[in-house]
Amino acid sequence: MKYQPVIGLEVHVQLLTDTKIFCGCSTKFGAEPNSQTCPVCLGLPGALPVLNKKVVEFAIKAGLSTNCSITPRSIFARKNYFYPDLPKGYQISQFEDPICQWGWLDIKVGEETKRIGITRIHMEEDAGKLVHGELSGPGDGSGVDLNRACTPLLEVVSEPDLRSSDEAVAYLKQLHQIVTWLGICDGNMEEGSFRCDANVSVMPVGSDKLGTRAEIKNVNSFKFVKLAIEYEIQRQIDLIEDGGTVVQETRLFDPNSGKTRSMRSKEEAHDYRYFPDPDLVPLVISEQWIERSRGELPELPEQRQQRFMAELGLPPYDAEVLTACRALADYFEAGVAAGGNAKAVGNWVMGEITRALNDSGTSIETCPVSPEQLAELLKLIDNGTISGKIAKTVFDEMWRSGKAPQAIVEEQGLIQVSDSGAIEGIIDEIIAANAGQVEEYRGGKEKVFGFFVGQVMKASKGKANPTVVNELLLNKLKG
Ligand code: ADP
Ligand code: MG
Ligand code: ZN
Secondary structure (H helix, E strand, O other): OOEEEEEEEEEEEEOOOOEOOOOOOEOOOOOOOOOOOOOOOOOOOOOOOOOOHHHHHHHHHHHHHOOOEEOOEEOOEEEEOOOOOOOOOEEEEOOOOOOEEEEEEEEEEOOEEEEEEEEEEEEEEOOOEEEEOHHHOOOOOEEEEOOOOOOEEEEEEEOOOEOOHHHHHHHHHHHHHHHHHOOOOOOOOOOOOEEEEEEEEEEEOOOOOOOOOEEEEEEOOHHHHHHHHHHHHHHHHHHHHOOOOOOOEEEEEEOOOOEEEEEEEOOOHHHHOOEEOOOOOOEEOOHHHHHHHHHHOOOOHHHHHHHHHHHHOOOHHHHHHHOOOHHHHHHHHHHHHOOOOHHHHHHHHHHHHHHHHHHHOOOHHHOOOOHHHHHHHHHHHHOOOOOHHHHHHHHHHHHHHOOOHHHHHHHOOOOOEOOHHHHHHHHHHHHHHOHHHHHHHHOOOOOHHHHHHHHHHHHOOOOEOHHHHHHHHHHHHHO
């Protein structure tokens, strides 16, 4: 029997607000344990939550950017469960009326585009963190750090529309791109700012009845999501083939073994005894508020790609790469605005700049070569001052010293030689010194031409204009 995998993702997006969702404590990562707490996030009796407006604004932006409807009157609910990192004994979340619903993302896998439904996006508070061992304080027991308690999260829940690990990763990457592009999440997966629960089931091919799902908790890299889903699909198929049945449960992925293992049986929604939080009034969002937010949205990656193709004539591949993140797209456009040819600026950004950033572990935000300097460098190539090859040497020096390209070219005497007299002189010498190769060429071995070009370029220290070299060489060798 053949099986069809089915996947739905729940993604937790930690919001980049300065303060927590229901109190004024800082959300800064990495502070001394419990130093960013107050009666509200410690869950002390009588303390009352006050909603952070910024969280609502971010949620609306996320919803509008993922084609959701914004709920005019949404409700906060208590999700009740006991755990030591949850001092109130419940998490404030949303249940029946979440702030965003019925959205979608169009993902690309290979050549195909596929629409993936987004069931809902809701706002909620994060829990604290348990710290085990040495760091937990005196003795070697466990401690609780409540700095993270009450940190604002969005939970983005997809429909079970994904059919492979590749589709799941494509969806996740696109969502990651959108929330970082909007500036509402730093996207740092290692620190847990963007983490995913993957729900996986399998069913016989052709069936319309979904199989029982297992939920793999808190996977925190694109690579692990792919591995975890693939392992889980195979585990379920093997189980069914062996005559077993999949049980609904929560599982953990262990990156070291590449396997998932059972953590606990899955709670159903009714186990949480959800009910509307009496401490928080319903959240009413007016049509004007939504329209104002819509007006404040930046041009999104997809729109920007389209514009790069239509206005700047970029090929689809370049447009996609250059909109991988907003800072990269901004850099590229600044280079074009400074007079660079779009295709050339794009090639340099995707080539030399990306290579240099990777080699030095720098991000585009702190690129030592400004887009204006890059445009100047390209002008020097265009007007024949330097060759494309020498430009790479100049670029490396710009990167190191921060100097302007013109200054480097002058200082190091890198100006391209286009004067045919000077180049002819070099060519004559090379021809005289390589009589054997000249014979070969004239005898029909045309490949030898490349050897001559190389020799002339070398003798000119790379400064001879390659077009002129080619032309003159061809004439001379014909004899
Ligand atoms: P819970 O919080 O109980 O996990 P949610 O409704 O928040 O429930 O999320 C359920 C997730 O599981 C959704 O992303 C949904 O698409 C996915 N899902 C539901 N049924 C299946 C299934 N049979 N196979 C795979 N994924 C599923
Ligand atoms: Mg879940
Ligand atoms: Zn607080």
